[in-house]
Amino acid sequence: MNTFHAMTDHSVTDFKPRPAMSGFRAHFPRLMLGAFAAMSFVAPAWAGDVTLGKEKAVTCAGCHGAQGIGLSGEFPNLAGQQEAYLVKQLMAFKTGSRQDPTMNAMAASLSEADIRNLAAYYASLSGFMPTAVASTDVTAPTGPANPALFPQPVFVTLKKAGAVTAFPGENVWSGGPDMLYNALTPDGKTLLATSPSTGSVYVFDAATGKQRAVIRVGKAPKGVKIMPDGRFAYVSNEGSDEISVIDLAALKVVDTIPVEKAPHNVRFTRDGRIGYVTLQGGAGIGVIDTRARKMTRVIPVPGITGPHNIDLSADENTAYVRDFVHHVAVLDLKNGTVKKVITVGNGHGGIDVAPNGRYVATAAIGDNVISVIDTRDLSVRNVTVGKGPHGIRASADSRWIYVTLTQENAVAVVDAKTLTVTQKIPVGAFPFWVAVPGNS
Numbered sequence: 001m002n003t004f005h006a007m008t009d010h011s012v013t014d015f016k017p018r019p020a021m022s023g024f025r026a027h028f029p030r031l032m033l034g035a036f037a038a039m040s041f042v043a044p045a046w047a048g049d050v051t052l053g054k055e056k057a058v059t060c061a062g063c064h065g066a067q068g069i070g071l072s073g074e075f076p077n078l079a080g081q082q083e084a085y086l087v088k089q090l091m092a093f094k095t096g097s098r099q100d101p102t103m104n105a106m107a108a109s110l111s112e113a114d115i116r117n118l119a120a121y122y123a124s125l126s127g128f129m130p131t132a133v134a135s136t137d138v139t140a141p142t143g144p145a146n147p148a149l150f151p152q153p154v155f156v157t158l159k160k161a162g163a164v165t166a167f168p169g170e171n172v173w174s175g176g177p178d179m180l181y182n183a184l185t186p187d188g189k190t191l192l193a194t195s196p197s198t199g200s201v202y203v204f205d206a207a208t209g210k211q212r213a214v215i216r217v218g219k220a221p222k223g224v225k226i227m228p229d230g231r232f233a234y235v236s237n238e239g240s241d242e243i244s245v246i247d248l249a250a251l252k253v254v255d256t257i258p259v260e261k262a263p264h265n266v267r268f269t270r271d272g273r274i275g276y277v278t279l280q281g282g283a284g285i286g287v288i289d290t291r292a293r294k295m296t297r298v299i300p301v302p303g304i305t306g307p308h309n310i311d312l313s314a315d316e317n318t319a320y321v322r323d324f325v326h327h328v329a330v331l332d333l334k335n336g337t338v339k340k341v342i343t344v345g346n347g348h349g350g351i352d353v354a355p356n357g358r359y360v361a362t363a364a365i366g367d368n369v370i371s372v373i374d375t376r377d378l379s380v381r382n383v384t385v386g387k388g389p390h391g392i393r394a395s396a397d398s399r400w401i402y403v404t405l406t407q408e409n410a411v412a413v414v415d416a417k418t419l420t421v422t423q424k425i426p427v428g429a430f431p432f433w434v435a436v437p438g439n440s
């Protein structure tokens with residue numbers, strides 16, 4: 001691999017994406033030109049189609065990861081790689097000039113168009129990972145939200161202000177008493193927020209902040225999560241040990257799923273078939289069959305205290321479970337074993353696997369740090385962000401990490417590349433949770 005990557009460096013610099021045909025040829029031995037000519041590389045056909053590439057990439061995900069980040073050390077990352085380089089390597093595997101039994105077999109069945117589409121797709125993904133050493137110096141500028149840090153609108157609940165603030169414009173929409181957890185529909189049009197003291201869910205139009213409905217659910221609703229198809233929301237009623245299922249077209253509760261003590265929050269698989277619910281009363285993680293609307297089993301999570309929030313790895317085989325105290329359990333969902341218990345900051349908080357699958361970020365309300373876990377080796381870096389961090393979510397491109405600072409009445413934006421606070425934005429009282437489009 002090393003020799004290969006050394007070679008890569010030249011190819012990439014000499015190599016210009018899109019229609020640089022002469023550069024492309026210059027890098028291939030003469031005997032291969034025949035093969036290329038036969039495949040008729042013509043300039044207009046050069047541009048790959050990201051959508052078609054994404055479809056084709058399902059066959060690659062088993063090794064290179066659903067987001068182009070290799071599932072283990074032997075599988076290279078493809079996300080964010082140069083498009084022209086990817087085309088060149090896939091062609092080399094196809095013609096046999098680069099030898100690897102697996103990839104030679106994989107590439108044999110790919111057409112020239114498939115290769116261009118796959119290359120365009122992987123090049124479009126975000127491939128970075130945190131590299132810098134965490135800084136303890138928080139001297140980030142404070143002031144109105146810098147729109148560049150909010151590539152998409154972000155919604156923060158303000159518990160003590162009973163409101164929601166929408167970034168980057170910082171519009172404030174009043175809701176009910178203590179707006180707690182929130183969630184956005186996949187189309188970005190509707191925002192839901194729970195109010196535990198009134199046992200209700202507030203429904204807002206995400207563009208205008210207009211309240212569309214207030215829906216009564218069970219006792220002390222905490223987490224709210226929307227299914228990937230956008231049709232139903234699951235509300236975890238911590239006080240009545242059940243989940244309310246809200247039909248988002250009818251805006252009413254259509255079902256109630258009994259679970260075990262103190263359900264706190266849910267995470268769905270991408271296909272929407274399974275919901276994993278944290279059972280903070282101690283039982284572990286409840287597995288909900290969303291078709292039957294039943295909890296079918298409970299996976300115990302020994303070694304942690306009160307499963308609080310949860311997110312899944314890119315391949316959905318691993319759950320990262322944040323507890324109430326200062327742990328993250330890495331839970332193998334296939335065999336139900338805890339692979340590792342990681343010590344993080346003190347107090348409960350949110351947890352988020354970045355959409356590119358490369359890191360997990362978790363907050364700690366009793367502390368002044370967030371902890372960022374590298375998903376490959378499970379190493380941890382604590383990043384000082386400010387007092388009382390609780391809600392935490394990465395931007396859809398995994399570039400920024402948004403953190404609510406409950407004790408500073410501010411939202412911090414952490415640069416995921418350098419792991420430093422880029423900006424702190426003062427908001428209303430007790431910012432609790434954050435909803436980010438493309439990372440719900």
Ligand code: HEC
Binds near residue numbers: 057060075077078
């Ligand atoms: C069974 C596992 C597996 C599958 C499936 C697989 N690959 Fe690979 N891939 C590998 C391995 C292993 C390597 C490293 C080969 C080497 O060491 O030269 C690799 C290397 C590559 C490289 C070269 C990366 C570099 O940095 O030079 C590309 C590009 C690539 N694969 C694309 C794909 C695409 C596209 C698919 C799906 C059509 C795919 N792979 C499916 C295992 C796999």
